[in-house]
Amino acid sequence: MQSPDRPIAQSPNPSSNRLITQLPDDLNAFIARLPKVELHLHLEGSIRPQTLRELAEGKSWLKGKVADWIGERTRESYRYGSFPKFLAAFGLVSLLLEGPEDYALITTRLQEWLAEQNVRYAEITLSAGVILWKKQSVEATFEAIAAAAEEAEDRCGVRVAWIFDGVRQFGVDHVRQVLGFAGRFRSHGVVAFGIGGDEARGPAALFTDLYREARDMGLHVTAHAGEAVGPASIRAAVELLGAERIGHGLTAAQDPAVMALLRERRIPLEVCPTSNVSTGLLARFQDHPLPKFLDAGLAVTLNSDDPAMFGTSLQREFELAAAHFHLSNRQIGDLSEEAIRAAFLPADRQQALLTELRLAAQAAEIPGTSLGPQA
Numbered sequence: 001m002q003s004p005d006r007p008i009a010q011s012p013n014p015s016s017n018r019l020i021t022q023l024p025d026d027l028n029a030f031i032a033r034l035p036k037v038e039l040h041l042h043l044e045g046s047i048r049p050q051t052l053r054e055l056a057e058g059k060s061w062l063k064g065k066v067a068d069w070i071g072e073r074t075r076e077s078y079r080y081g082s083f084p085k086f087l088a089a090f091g092l093v094s095l096l097l098e099g100p101e102d103y104a105l106i107t108t109r110l111q112e113w114l115a116e117q118n119v120r121y122a123e124i125t126l127s128a129g130v131i132l133w134k135k136q137s138v139e140a141t142f143e144a145i146a147a148a149a150e151e152a153e154d155r156c157g158v159r160v161a162w163i164f165d166g167v168r169q170f171g172v173d174h175v176r177q178v179l180g181f182a183g184r185f186r187s188h189g190v191v192a193f194g195i196g197g198d199e200a201r202g203p204a205a206l207f208t209d210l211y212r213e214a215r216d217m218g219l220h221v222t223a224h225a226g227e228a229v230g231p232a233s234i235r236a237a238v239e240l241l242g243a244e245r246i247g248h249g250l251t252a253a254q255d256p257a258v259m260a261l262l263r264e265r266r267i268p269l270e271v272c273p274t275s276n277v278s279t280g281l282l283a284r285f286q287d288h289p290l291p292k293f294l295d296a297g298l299a300v301t302l303n304s305d306d307p308a309m310f311g312t313s314l315q316r317e318f319e320l321a322a323a324h325f326h327l328s329n330r331q332i333g334d335l336s337e338e339a340i341r342a343a344f345l346p347a348d349r350q351q352a353l354l355t356e357l358r359l360a361a362q363a364a365e366i367p368g369t370s371l372g373p374q375a
């Protein structure tokens with residue numbers, strides 16, 4: 001149960017572990033046991049230092065680059081100073097991936113990490129647009145990823161599905177190619193199509209036709225929106241693109257009409273608070289409007305975005321949110337439930353995850369929760 005005097009972190013520094021050690025043991029244990037679902041997680045942003053070192057094994061030309069990369073992240077405490085600087089860093093880490101085997105390795109290591117956090121299902125974003133930009137083969141890369149994912153699913157018990165992401169500032173023709181690949185691999189685990197990158201340099205209106213085509217292909221559609229740009233971008237993603245979920249949606253808090261739109265249409269937000277601190281969009285974790293979103297009745301899911309680039313994990317985002325926003329166990333469970341309901345999964349798989357969650361809630365004796373004993 002929530003302790004009323006739960007201590008709050010003095011520092012929002014995502015690389016600091018102080019907050020976690022201050023949390024009551026029962027809360028940490030509850031979060032650790034909670035079956036979790038992650039919906040906003042970039043494969044290329046999930047490469048931890050040990051995996052980078054593994055990638056560089058036997059490749060003398062990569063060793064120095066990897067050491068520089070790790071050193072810089074540590075020195076800068078996983079902060080990038082500005083959103084464009086973060087995007088540049090994302091491009092750089094993607095360049096360390098030289099071919100399909102590298103993508104396969106990072107997929108395996110990500111699933112193992114998710115298993116450690118009791119993440120039961122994840123929709124992982126692959127920046128297919130970045131693979132095109134590097135002039136690598138999207139087909140060969142995704143075939144290697146899918147084979148690695150299948151092996152890790154059986155071994156670790158973490159099911160995954162894929163979202164192919166286009167880079168919006170690269171323009172419509174580029175993003176159209178990404179959509180083509182998403183459609184082609186739809187029967188091989190790609191459930192959705194989305195756009196990421198620089199919202200300011202690739203407004204939603206450019207992609208209206210592409211999103212219609214994506215829906216016609218039977219793909220789900222998402223979009224990063226209201227991350228580094230104001231709430232009008234969220235409205236455009238909903239009204240012009242038909243986005244079924246919004247990546248971040250941070251600036252919705254600035255416009256009550258956009259909040260109302262999200263509530264009325266039940267569009268879930270994939271919030272990623274540590275990401276927003278690391279990319280310089282928020283000064284501190286506790287400045288995230290997550291509590292305001294919950295109070296307004298929005299569907300909120302909690303996510304780690306590019307966890308290795310931000311020194312976080314989904315487990316840690318739950319711990320930080322619980323501590324900074326004084327969330328009760330019930331509210332923590334509700335975040336997990338929203339993610340299950342917002343997942344692009346068939347109804348029977350959603351029900352199975354909801355049952356798992358209900359059992360975990362019962363074991364933790366959460367009273368009066370929507371997750372409590374079934375009627």
Ligand code: ADE
Binds near residue numbers: 198227275305
């Ligand atoms: N690509 C990887 N992470 C991203 C983010 N947080 N926003 C936009 N594009 C991204």
Ligand code: ZN
Binds near residue numbers: 040042224305
């Ligand atoms: Zn993202």
